[in-house]
Amino acid sequence: METLTREHYPLGLKRPDLLRTPTGKSYEELTLDAALSGQIQASDLRISPETLQMHAQICDSLGKNQQARNFRRAAELIGISDARILEIYNALRPRRSTKEELLSIAEELESQYEAHENAALIREAADVYEQRNLLRRDGE
Structure with a gap:
């Protein structure tokens, strides 16, 4: 795969040929007519991990390293259920x-x-x- 840079952004306009949904539909297949005829489902409208990784590449080319890491983390989360993500989010609250x-969650x-x-x-x-004394103590 080619390396994506700022010249490829926004992907939907400049490289729609690279975009696919998690169900495999191409970006061009996502039309109003297709939705009205029932050819498009809600699952077809989710972003794919590959698209998020492409956005990370573009961010890297712009020196936006933190944003690139955010896109990569988001790509990793695609395969995790919403319910589990919410549980992890709640576990991260002080x-x-x-x-x-927390280390068990990381291992998982x-x-x-x-x-x-x-x-x-x-x-x-x-x-x-741990450094900021924000962990739950056993018995709390």
């Missing part, structure tokens, strides 16, 4: 989890979902929460 619980993200960027973020949060 004093909701012990360090061991890596082993079950290959979400290495997100796992690293959870481990970093666990360390910061």
Whole structure:
């Protein structure tokens, strides 16, 4: 695959040939007529991990490294259920989890979902929460 840069942004205008939905539909297939005729489902309107990775490449080319990391983490989360993401979000709230619980979530993200960027973020949060006394203590 070619390396994407600022010249390719926005992808929908400049490189729609690269865009596919998680269900495999091309960007060009997502029309009002297709939706009205029932050829498009809600699952066809979600962003794919590949599209998020392409946006990360563009951000990298612009030196927007933090935004690129955000896109990569989002790409990793696509395969995780919304319910589980909400559970993880709640576990990350201050004093909701012990360090061991957060490290367990990081391990789950890596082993079950290959979400290495997100796992690293959870481990970093666990360390910061420990330093700032934001972890739940057993018995609380």
